[in-house]
Amino acid sequence: MTNEQPKNPLHGITLETVVTRLQERYGWEELAQRVNINCFKSDPSIKSSLKFLRKTQWARDKVEALYVSTFSKNDPWEKSR
Template sequence: MSNEQPNNPLHGVTLEQVVTRLQEHYGWDGLAQRININCFKSDPSIKSSLKFLRKTQWARDKVESLYISTFEEG
């Protein structure tokens, strides 16, 4: 596996950074409107969201996709 990933916009970005930046940009309510998962709707926190997203690939994919579409440069 190569360490260089020029076409991967998430290269070098941790899941915690992704969730934190999205939460700061949209807030929990905005995230819950865009991605309908309970970790954003019911008593949301960065810690609980990370725990859920690390176990649930489809939800992580949606969060990463939202991050890319929101903050994509270019």
């Protein structure tokens, strides 16, 4: 079995990159409106969001889906750090 995932738009993109780019694009307030989770509403930070999303698969799925729909038309490596 190979580790390549050519059809996975998130392949090679870390969760930290996902959250950071969404926060840069939308800001915490709009991000909380788009994905209704407390880590985006109550004293949000990248660190607290990552901690929550790593433990909570349904929330991570929503955040990753938002990332894909937001950046799917762009090169996924654009602005990556």
